[in-house]
Amino acid sequence: MPGGKTLTITTPEGISFSMPLAGPISRFLAWCIDCACVVLLGTAVGVLVSLLSIVSGDVAQALGVIGYFVLSIGYRIFLEWKWRGRTLGKRLLRLRVIDVQGMPLQLNQVIIRNLLRAVDSLPLFYVVGGVACLLSARSQRLGDLAANSAVIRQPRAREPDLRQVLPGKFNSLRDYPHLCARLRHRATPQEAGLALRALLRRETLDPEARIELFAGLATHFRALVQFPAETTEGVTDEQYLRNIVDVLCRGSEAREDRPDGPDGIVA
Amino acid sequence: MIIDVAKFVSAERLYWVRLEGLLDRIESDPESRLDMAGIKELHYLYERTSADLARVSTFASEREIRVYLESLVARAYAEMQETGRRESRMRPISWFFTAVPQTFRRRITAFWLAVAATTAGATLGILVTVLDPASKGALIPFEHLRISPQERVAEEETGDEDRLAGHKASFATALMTHNARVAVLTLALGVTWGLGTIVVLFYNGAVLGAVGMDYIMGGQREFLLGWLLPHGVVEIPAVLIAGQAGFVLARALVGYGDRTPIRARLRLAAPDIVTLIITVAVLLVWAGFVEAYVSQHHQPALPYALKIGFGLVELAVLVSFLAFAGRRSGEAA
Numbered sequence: 001m002p003g004g005k006t007l008t009i010t011t012p013e014g015i016s017f018s019m020p021l022a023g024p025i026s027r028f029l030a031w032c033i034d035c036a037c038v039v040l041l042g043t044a045v046g047v048l049v050s051l052l053s054i055v056s057g058d059v060a061q062a063l064g065v066i067g068y069f070v071l072s073i074g075y076r077i078f079l080e081w082k083w084r085g086r087t088l089g090k091r092l093l094r095l096r097v098i099d100v101q102g103m104p105l106q107l108n109q110v111i112i113r114n115l116l117r118a119v120d121s122l123p124l125f126y127v128v129g130g131v132a133c134l135l136s137a138r139s140q141r142l143g144d145l146a147a148n149s150a151v152i153r154q155p156r157a158r159e160p161d162l163r164q165v166l167p168g169k170f171n172s173l174r175d176y177p178h179l180c181a182r183l184r185h186r187a188t189p190q191e192a193g194l195a196l197r198a199l200l201r202r203e204t205l206d207p208e209a210r211i212e213l214f215a216g217l218a219t220h221f222r223a224l225v226q227f228p229a230e231t232t233e234g235v236t237d238e239q240y241l242r243n244i245v246d247v248l249c250r251g252s253e254a255r256e257d258r259p260d261g262p263d264g265i266v267a
Numbered sequence: 268m269i270i271d272v273a274k275f276v277s278a279e280r281l282y283w284v285r286l287e288g289l290l291d292r293i294e295s296d297p298e299s300r301l302d303m304a305g306i307k308e309l310h311y312l313y314e315r316t317s318a319d320l321a322r323v324s325t326f327a328s329e330r331e332i333r334v335y336l337e338s339l340v341a342r343a344y345a346e347m348q349e350t351g352r353r354e355s356r357m358r359p360i361s362w363f364f365t366a367v368p369q370t371f372r373r374r375i376t377a378f379w380l381a382v383a384a385t386t387a388g389a390t391l392g393i394l395v396t397v398l399d400p401a402s403k404g405a406l407i408p409f410e411h412l413r414i415s416p417q418e419r420v421a422e423e424e425t426g427d428e429d430r431l432a433g434h435k436a437s438f439a440t441a442l443m444t445h446n447a448r449v450a451v452l453t454l455a456l457g458v459t460w461g462l463g464t465i466v467v468l469f470y471n472g473a474v475l476g477a478v479g480m481d482y483i484m485g486g487q488r489e490f491l492l493g494w495l496l497p498h499g500v501v502e503i504p505a506v507l508i509a510g511q512a513g514f515v516l517a518r519a520l521v522g523y524g525d526r527t528p529i530r531a532r533l534r535l536a537a538p539d540i541v542t543l544i545i546t547v548a549v550l551l552v553w554a555g556f557v558e559a560y561v562s563q564h565h566q567p568a569l570p571y572a573l574k575i576g577f578g579l580v581e582l583a584v585l586v587s588f589l590a591f592a593g594r595r596s597g598e599a600a
Binding site: 009011013014015016017018019056057058059061062063065066069073084085096098099100101102103104106107108109111112115116117118119142143145146147148152154155196197200249 | 272314317318320321324331336337338340341342344345348433434435436437439440441443444447448451452454455456457458459463516520530533534537538540541544
């Protein structure tokens with residue numbers, strides 16, 4: 001994930017995957033939401049126990065004090081345990097507490113990371129925790145370090161737009177399989193990835209930037225392998241790059257199932 | 268491995284969509300539990316998507332697909348690990364009478380360290396009070412303890428009315444919450460490799476030593492015992508046990524003489540730390556009630572002998588509980 005720390009976990013099956021770690025700002029915002037919840041719940045408890053003051057003002061006050069204390073400590077412990085690492089604030093911001101090794105998050109860990117807020121919150125507004133979070137490779141505050149936990153972001157990763165790699169487009173470059181093979185040989189995976197990403201994101205670019213980007217990429221790929229002039233004549237840089245990506249991503253077998261129909265882009 | 272992306276995506280995306288739908292369903296209702304068929308489906312889809320991720324990871328150009336699959340596998344992996352973990356029945360009473368004393372004894376070195384830090388502080392408090400009685404005000408934070416012991420005893424023993432009448436419950440809860448905060452801080456400061464825990468315990472000891480010595484020098488030994496013992500025999504051990512928990516945490520972090528990786532050490536220490544801090548909470552609730560309802564009543568309303576006797580009984584019960592309860596056969600005495 002660009003611009004942020006990640007937590008990489010390798011499963012027993014040998015599969016590695018990375019999860020983006022939550023930074024101090026998003027965690028602080030989640031904390032603010034949770035604080036608001038605690039205040040609201042505390043107020044509700046206060047109103048309820050104040051009804052008891054008809055019977056005994058002392059008992060009502062005692063219950064109010066103990067109720068708010070339990071809420072302020074127990075709210076996060078209870079929700080992180082019951083909601084699998086999430087409080088209301090974390091759910092809203094799509095954050096989640098997990099074990100750093102991907103093991104089940106234990107109640108012990110939830111309790112320790114929340115009790116250690118007593119140190120992380122020093123001297124004010126989680127300065128200690130925030131600094132620890134910035135310095136830590138896993139964005140852990142002291143409570144997370146002690147509890148072997150980390151807070152990850154869970155952005156909703158939507159299924160990518162796969163139309164660019166699915167069949168259905170005519171590609172004139174494929175009439176020259178030996179040149180296609182040479183292109184696949186010479187292009188690095190990074191170059192192929194760059195070209196694919198440019199295509200996938202082309203709708204988000206400004207028109208001028210889009211023309212400039214595809215011109216640059218097309219020039220680069222033309223320098224890698226020289227295709228005959230008739231294959232690229234009248235083809236825009238963007239169409240040329242689409243054909244290049246088709247060659248790089250779909251491999252040599254795709255030629256066999258290539259549709260030559262009116263829907264295909266004739267390049 | 269170069270794969271035919273189009274063919275691959277066409278063949279597999281049905282499974283990815285199914286897994287995404289299943290995960291959305293689970294996450295939208297955290298209280299839900301999958302039945303056996305659901306668990307099997309989750310497991311199958313997770314394994315299949317993991318395999319897809321492994322395949323697509325070898326092809327650097329498929330970054331978008333890889334990120335999408337990583338997200339799915341990460342979510343599924345977390346759910347796989349979570350599901351079905353809370354089947355064991357909680358037996359709090361049995362746990363309290365076995366796990367608590369066993370943990371206390373297993374971590375007894377940390378407890379003695381807490382006692383040592385407190386004793387060192389108490390020694391300083393005593394020395395300061397003996398050598399320079401005028402400076403006790405700098406050491407004692409509570410206003411009502413800064414007046415001379417004789418004045419306070421006279422005030423307490425001659426007062427006709429119950430000063431806490433109508434406020435006992437709220438006073439008890441105020442004590443509980445204050446002491447609980449101190450205890451949590453004492454534990455939490457274990458993360459400073461125990462240095463913060465030592466400071467808190469030392470300061471507590473210094474205050475205790477200064478107050479105790481002040482009353483002894485003022486000839487109010489009986490009042491002191493009658494006032495402190497009923498709640499102190501529980502409250503002071505509670506803070507010591509909080510310090511013990513802090514030192515257990517510090518020991519796991521420092522790992523002196525232990526070649527186990529730090530994560531493994533912390534994982535092993537975590538249950539003990541939580542057991543100890545829950546013990547502290549229970550003790551502080553008891554101490555809070557005793558302090559509000561017993562300790563603040565003095566002679567002639569409540570004879571000192573009775574209060575001291577009550578405190579000694581509490582101490583005997585607490586020591587017996589921690590020393591003997593839940594003892595396994597073969598466990599060293």
